[in-house]
Amino acid sequence: MLYPGLPLILTTDNPLYRGTLDSKVVAVEDSKLVITAPLQNGKLTLLPVGAILQVRPAGSTEQHGFRAEILTRTFQPQRTLTVTMPHTISRGGRSPVKFENTTTARVIAITSGKGGVGKTTLSINLGIALSRLGFRVCLIDVDLGTANVEFLLGLNARYNIGHLLNGEMGLKDILVEGPEGLQILPGASGLEKLANLNEWQFTRLVNSFNEIDKLFDLVILDTGAGISSNVTNFLMAADEILLVTNPDPHAVLDAYALIKTISRLRDKLNIKLVVNRVSKPGDEARVKLNLLNTCQAYLNQPIEFLGVIPDSSTVALSIREMTPFILHYPDSAAAGSLINIAQRLTGSAARRPQQEADEQGGLRRFIGELQKLFTASG
């Protein structure tokens, strides 16, 4: 509980101020906390806006601490700092938008039947579009074979999910900030199977996901392609599946095979479709006919159509330039389609009916499901 007058102990990532700093709560607001300017050994510190603090009430253990970011500094009438509240992440001064009735993160797994159809490109650009809409978004690279989100964003992150699993780092230390405040958990290639994690590693993953559950509105998982249990477990555990295909009949057939497999394993899946690399007028109608209608008729599995992204040289170019097309070519047709997809996605129902009754939602529920699934298939 934070209340005015509560003494606080802070540490910071700012190299000028090693060791602990003292402060006090001045005021507690909705998404912000006002504290007295921190002192170190009785001397005033001059921490800049944007500095990251680890904050805990004096006398409590580090477990009760939280991460905060300095939003503003005030000198009159009192020297104070305004910092982010626990469970919020700064959105460049903008207030985070919340889903109605949703207090936990909504987990969306992006996948495809065939590889190379544009999952990672969509994950990154959609993540940025959703952040721009005001949602707190975390993109997790769970393509454990060929992790490349971080590479495509040119982020050069120091740590990745591997450091989390071997116990070297905590999840919040690994998250890196991408464009528009999008938070990214970089993947690690060569971590072939989550099923191979030992119990200690799995517990670590569970605890870490629980830790960030309330920090985000949306968690996007960029998965690998295909029907290995390593991928399908993520799909079945997620709140919803965003299936990507291109209009090529092979890709559509592989998408159908994937839906067939997972819909047999679990009913009431919430699946949405994006058709990428559309180049001909009949493409959209053909995929709808061959995939949506067939899934409904033969698998009794409805699929919501979210939209198309045109086949565009700007997309390919932006990948080569390692800059997401939504940022580099904001006026392109591809960027326009993506914004429509982001709006449709966030305007639509958040969870599949089965989950509405669940007491636990979001990442907490997701990881519980994942645990059951990997235990069963591992």
Ligand SMILES: Nc1ncnc2c1ncn2[C@@H]1O[C@H](COP(=O)(O)OP(=O)(O)OP(=O)(O)O)[C@@H](O)[C@H]1O
């Ligand atoms: N809309 C588009 N227009 C043109 N080219 C595109 C488009 N979307 C994706 N591509 C091309 O497809 C390639 C593969 O995209 P991406 O890496 O996003 O696919 P993926 O599904 O994540 O692949 P993997 O299955 O290997 O993870 C990109 O390098 C890009 O050149």
Ligand SMILES: [Mg+2]
């Ligand atoms: Mg990929």
